Amino acid sequence: MKNYLIIGQGIAGSSLAYHLLKAGARVVIVDHHHHESSSVVSTGILNPLSGKRFALTPGYDQYFAAATEFYADAAKLFSETFFEPMPVVRLLRSKSEGDKLQRKIETGEISDYIFKQYSPGHFQSLLCDDQGAVEIRHGGVCHTSRLMEVLKQYFIRKGCLVNERFYYDEIGFSADGAIYQGEEFDKVIFCEGYKAQFNPWFQHLNFKSIKGEVLRVRMGRRDISRRVLLRGTWLAPSTGDLWAAGGSAATDELDGLPTAAGHDTIMDGLKNIIHTDAEVLHHQAAVRPFLNHQNPIVELHPRFPQMAIFNGLGSKGFLVAPWLAKHFAANLTGEQQPAADRQYV
């Protein structure tokens, strides 16, 4: 039986471990108690059209289908819902943004994802929609922190999760495997999130990670329907009666420490989304792992084929990881051929 050592139990490591276990492989995951885990802090929004230009994520439909399948499998396995399909309402910031959207819709490129357009003032008593709004479909929210915790308990019950810190000098090599704590593995797969920038074997990769902060808030008004609201800052339903608000981004201090500046940026942004007060209950920060080319990587080490990396999920980890993990696992177990030399997916 093939066996794999996975470093990191974020959405990358978890979805890969899930698919490998399903294929009958042996898996050992090492995770340092979700320390500075981006997946735990993440808002888990899935949205086909991002940014000022309403850019359609390439391959969105295949990613969305695999993600919803993975979250539905988890719901069945754990008798709990983790993914809620819901509308994404983008509040327009200016007339020129509205014109840009209109032109894009007319090309046909994004029309399948547009449910409805709203004139300025449609939601006026609740939302800041002075420039109008657009409702985007095929989106939703994954309750990431709960999913990560439930998966952690599942891997512990299966006897395949070790909650400890991994040190690079603890890895040794055999002829065609890797040795960790006296056990030989066919491969060690690094899913360490932004910490991969310190991995001595993957220094050839150019990480450009970005820190983000999230406030868990209780909204003053309770009659807000469950949908994602975007206007630079975002506001998304979380678990229970909480909402997650986020939007700050920093590239200097890459760590998991919440900042006063991050708090203020998000609170100011909220005032441009919704006409109600928000009580902050929790403030978190984490780092989104980005590579300079902005694409995820799933590849073998150039010299040591016993090592691979699954990383660079950026701001769309909960959209792309399940599809990438499914195909990566199929490549590893020999069910599918890798896309190219060294490149698994």
Ligand SMILES: Cc1cc2nc3c(=O)[nH]c(=O)nc-3n(C[C@H](O)[C@H](O)[C@H](O)COP(=O)(O)OP(=O)(O)OC[C@H]3O[C@@H](n4cnc5c(N)ncnc54)[C@H](O)[C@@H]3O)c2cc1C
């Ligand atoms: C504020 C914020 C908001 C976000 N919002 C969204 C969103 O709305 N939608 C979306 O799809 N994505 C979002 N993201 C991005 C998403 O969270 C990431 O793409 C994804 O979580 C990355 O997953 P990962 O498994 O690669 O890394 P991580 O989740 O960071 O997991 C890495 C794991 O490796 C472990 N680890 C690292 N080094 C070691 C070591 N030496 N020993 C043991 N364990 C180790 C850590 O403990 C951690 O658990 C957001 C991110 C942030 C920060």
